[in-house]
Amino acid sequence: MLGFLITLAYASSVLATADNESWIVPNWSEPPKYQPGSLFWMTNQYNKCPVLYRTQLEISDKPIQYAGFRIEFKKYVYVYINGELIASHINEGSGFADVDIKHSIKSGHNSLVISTTEDGFSLKGIVKYVDKTEYFSSNPERWKMQKFP
Incomplete structure (x- = not known):
């Protein structure tokens, strides 16, 4: 129990700095330079935003x-x-959400999709391994965008 509380306190301190991260917004000046990662990207599975x-x-x-x-985020996020x-979270204006992804990710490639307004979002995350190494990148250049009609 103590180990869990220490981990929770550490994660909270890391995640508390989300407002210092770069704001990620779409750049509609040119088409994306990537191949879609899955069929789901081209379907209406993500049609809420x-x-x-x-x-x-x-x-x-x-x-x-x-x-x-x-x-x-602003207004809503999926x-x-x-x-x-x-x-998923819905707010009247701007909002914050803490999202636990430990049980949703697997070793290797994982697709992270954020569906929200075209106002963008700011994200600060961490994957902390038992051996104390850490990983996460929310570099705006690593994000690709798709707008629904």
Whole structure:
């Protein structure tokens, strides 16, 4: 129990800095330069919001202690890991949400899709392994966008 509380306190301190991260917004000046990662990207599976933001997470094949992120968004956000809806939040204006992804990710490639407004979002996350190594990237250049008609 104490180990869980220490992990929770650490994760909260890391995630509390989400408002210092870069704001990720679409750039509609040119078409995306990538191949879609799955058929789900081209279907109406993600039809609850007008813009999809997609990136890949590379997860090592070792035990994970904690994995999650804090996201700042405007009005609403839907979070998908590997095509599965794992979280959704709706607010009147701007909002924050803490999302635990530990049980949704697997070793190897993982697709993270954020569906929200075209105003964008800010995200700060961490994957902390049992061996104390850490990983997560929310670099705006790694995100691809798709707008619904």
